[in-house]
Amino acid sequence: MRDGNQTGYAPKPVPGVTPDQRIEVExxxxxxxxEVGVGGLGxxxxxxxxxxxxxxxxCPYCSITYVLKPGAGDDGHH
Numbered sequence: 001m002r003d004g005n006q007t008g009y010a011p012k013p014v015p016g017v018t019p020d021q022r023i024e025v026e027x028x029x030x031x032x033x034x035e036v037g038v039g040g041l042g043x044x045x046x047x048x049x050x051x052x053x054x055x056x057x058x059c060p061y062c063s064i065t066y067v068l069k070p071g072a073g074d075d076g077h078h
Contacts, residue, residue, distance in 0.1 A: 012058060022065045025050075026072040034062040
């Protein structure tokens with residue numbers, strides 16, 4: 001995950017900047033290649049991790065925000 005202090009990017013949506021494309025997921029580890037949703041242009045596949053204590057992560061390439069479904073996320077990895 002990129003360090004927001006060094007890159008200016010943090011894996012959290014920024015109101016008014018990040019597109020409002022949100023996808024519900026059931027695990028904390030999510031693959032993204034930019035092809036989901038309408039009009040995806042694609043990018044290299046990356047694996048995003050929703051950190052403990054958070055319920056979402058935003059892709060640094062396409063800005064799709066993945067939101068953990070309520071009650072989900074105990075996928076056995078720490």
